[in-house]
Each structure stands twice: as structure tokens, then as C-alpha cells.
Amino acid sequence: MKRTMKFVYGFLSLFFFVSCLHEKELKPICSGDIWPDDKGVHINAHGGGILYHKGTFYWYGENKSDSTSNAMVGIMCYSSKNLTDWKNEGAVLPVVSDESCEIVQGCIMERPKVIYNSKTKKFVMWFHLELKGQGYAAARSAVAVSDLPTGPFKYLRSLRPNAKKFPYDMTERQRNILDTLDSQHYQKWWTPEWNEAVKNGLFVKRDMQNGQMARDMQLFVDDDGKAYHIYSSEENLTLHIAELNDEYTGHTGKYVRVAPAGHNEAPAIFKADSTYWMISSGCTGWDPNEARMFSATNIFGPWTQHRNPCVGPKSEITFGGQSTFVLKLPGKKNAFIFMADIWKPKHPSDARYIWLPIQFKNGNPVVEWMDSWTLDFFDKRTAEK
Ligand code: GAL
Numbered sequence: 001m002k003r004t005m006k007f008v009y010g011f012l013s014l015f016f017f018v019s020c021l022h023e024k025e026l027k028p029i030c031s032g033d034i035w036p037d038d039k040g041v042h043i044n045a046h047g048g049g050i051l052y053h054k055g056t057f058y059w060y061g062e063n064k065s066d067s068t069s070n071a072m073v074g075i076m077c078y079s080s081k082n083l084t085d086w087k088n089e090g091a092v093l094p095v096v097s098d099e100s101c102e103i104v105q106g107c108i109m110e111r112p113k114v115i116y117n118s119k120t121k122k123f124v125m126w127f128h129l130e131l132k133g134q135g136y137a138a139a140r141s142a143v144a145v146s147d148l149p150t151g152p153f154k155y156l157r158s159l160r161p162n163a164k165k166f167p168y169d170m171t172e173r174q175r176n177i178l179d180t181l182d183s184q185h186y187q188k189w190w191t192p193e194w195n196e197a198v199k200n201g202l203f204v205k206r207d208m209q210n211g212q213m214a215r216d217m218q219l220f221v222d223d224d225g226k227a228y229h230i231y232s233s234e235e236n237l238t239l240h241i242a243e244l245n246d247e248y249t250g251h252t253g254k255y256v257r258v259a260p261a262g263h264n265e266a267p268a269i270f271k272a273d274s275t276y277w278m279i280s281s282g283c284t285g286w287d288p289n290e291a292r293m294f295s296a297t298n299i300f301g302p303w304t305q306h307r308n309p310c311v312g313p314k315s316e317i318t319f320g321g322q323s324t325f326v327l328k329l330p331g332k333k334n335a336f337i338f339m340a341d342i343w344k345p346k347h348p349s350d351a352r353y354i355w356l357p358i359q360f361k362n363g364n365p366v367v368e369w370m371d372s373w374t375l376d377f378f379d380k381r382t383a384e385k
Helices: 001-024 171-175 191-200 202-207 317-322
Strands: 044-053 056-062 074-080 088-093 108-117 124-128 140-146 156-157 217-221 227-233 236-243 250-258 265-271 275-281 290-297 302-305 322-328 336-342 352-361 364-368
Touching: 044 336, 056 108, 074 108, 088 124, 108 217, 124 217, 124 227, 191 202, 217 265, 227 265, 265 336, 275 322, 275 364, 317 336, 317 352
Parallel strands: 044 108, 044 322, 265 322
Antiparallel strands: 044 056, 056 074, 074 088, 108 124, 124 140, 140 156, 217 227, 227 236, 236 250, 265 275, 275 290, 290 302, 322 336, 336 352, 352 364
């Protein structure tokens, strides 16, 4: 009897020890796979971004339905303590049924990002908004605020940024070239003359009165608390980096243009030491293309273009994905996760996520495909080569 008890006790201890070990084991991150939430349903937060606030990560993204990419539900939020187990917090900015409202069901709400304003104590969401029934013509950005990270977010307004403001980095000469005021002169795109005119502000000037187009977008809060809205403008030809006001709910009018006529979308920005890095994509709709990368030592530029940060098989198409965000891991030095979406235009809700660690080689960020990896990757890093 005594022996049997000992055996049972021994077995139970081993069982608990093994299950504890298991509990502590980090779950792998498997890019491209189904990623179930706390209810076992594939996470529906596409074109998303992550906010870290008081020990919890909040993942905001587009809810996509099975048959359309238009907004049928609204902006979703998921929360997590460990970045692998996600609790569905629901639609934190739901669409509405009132047809006179800009976020009526059937509009397009893309690439939401949320930042926290420590002065106003508000969570501020910006996203790309296209008005219902107008395709991608409106090219607006919209803003909503909340007292809690899990919402509900209150919709404030949409706008085209920086009406009546010249870009901060536009030279006197460019401001005064009258020719670039008239886009009628340049009906044919991609000619050398058109290219030159775009660089000199053809579309900035066209949109001067009502504000600049603002589609694919990102938010970034710098160490000094200043926040920036980064968006594809000028017919998706040029990225703008625009300073937000103290409340983060509007623009100050100070903005610069990055890679004029470079056709960049999907900007994702991060700061390592004192260098700003931006990864973006080309413009091929839902089809993947080769990622681009830029760096600057001042957020207002000048920005220098580098080689594609992705390496290895399928790196020429960003492993089948399109950038959406770079997450800085709290409490670790220069630990960043590159996040991208593998779009499924025929079955939008089945779009998959790519999460890969950013490595630094010769000082430059590099993204390498890994079928599966765990977050302790960052603790196992060896000194930079
Ligand atoms: C992509 C863009 C997506 C979405 C899509 C529509 O280029 O990054 O956010 O707008 O086009 O075709």
C-alpha cells in the first residue's frame, strides 16, 4: 500500500511538473497559419497594429467578412499579455446603420492604428476611410477616441490632412513653379516630364485647397511624446509624414514628403537607437510585391532608401504579404516584430498574418522567413554581426 501511494504520489508530481513546464513553454508564432483567438476563431484584425499599454497588448485591425473587404462590422480589438493568446474584445468602433454617417456599414475602413495620449489620457485611433459607394476615391483619414483601450471609440470626423499648407520640405523654387499647379498639363502618367512634375508637387498643389489624399497609413509616437501620421498621398505616389497636434486628433500643418513618385503604400515605422526606419510596399492592390525600406535620423528627413529588408525565398514578394506594422517589444533593446498581411481578396476573412523578428545585420534591419519561432528569439540573439 505504502509503495502504491509512493508511486501515485511520484506519478502525480511528475505530471504536475511536466504540465507546469508545458504551461511556461512559449507558444510558437507561425506566420501564414490560422491564428485562433480565445474562442478558437481565426483572429479578424487585418491591416492592424498593436498598442502596448500597462502590461497588455491591444491588437486593432479591420474586421473582414467572408465575401467582401468593405466594412460590415468595424474595427476590432484583441487583447493579450503574451502576444500569442488573444482575447476577442469585439468591435471597438463598429459600423453604424445610419446612411448619413461616414462609417455606415459598407464603407471602407482600413489599417486602423491606436496610440495613447498621456496628456489627455485618451486612446486615439486613426484609420483610412473610403466613403460608401465611392470606391477608393475619397482617400480620407478618420479619427476616433476612447477612454479605454477596449473602447467604445467615439467617431470624431474624417478629413484630408493639411489643407492650404505647403510641405515643410518643399523648396521655394518648387512652391513657385506655376506649371505644377496645373494637373491638366500632365494627363499622361509616367512620362519623364510627369515624373518631374510629381516630384515638384503636381498633386500636392492640385489638392492644396481641400487637403491631401491619405490612404494606407501608420501612426508613430516619438520619445518626446510627439505623434506622427504617415500616409500614402498624392494618388499613392508619395508618402507624407505629418505631425499631429498635442491631442493627436488633428494635424499641425507641418509635414514632409518621402520618396516623391516612389509609389509606396503600407508604411510601417520604428525607431532603433536614434535611427527611424520605415518599411513599405509597392502599389499592387491585394497582390504582394517587394518591400522597400528607408531610414532617417530626423523624422522630417531626409529619408534614404535601402534594399528590400526581406531575405531568402519569396523575399521578392514579402513572403506573400504586405507590411502593416512594426511592434517594439517593451523592456528589450531593439527588439522589433515585423507584421504583414497575406491578403485573400476572394475570401477576405481568411487573410493570414506574418509576424517575423527583425534582425540587424551590418546595422540594417533584415527580415528572414521562419515557419515558426518563439519570442525568446530576442533573448537568444547574439551580438550583432
Ligand atoms: C492595398 C492596400 C490595402 C487595400 C488594397 C485595396 O494596396 O495596401 O490596404 O487598400 O490595396 O486594393
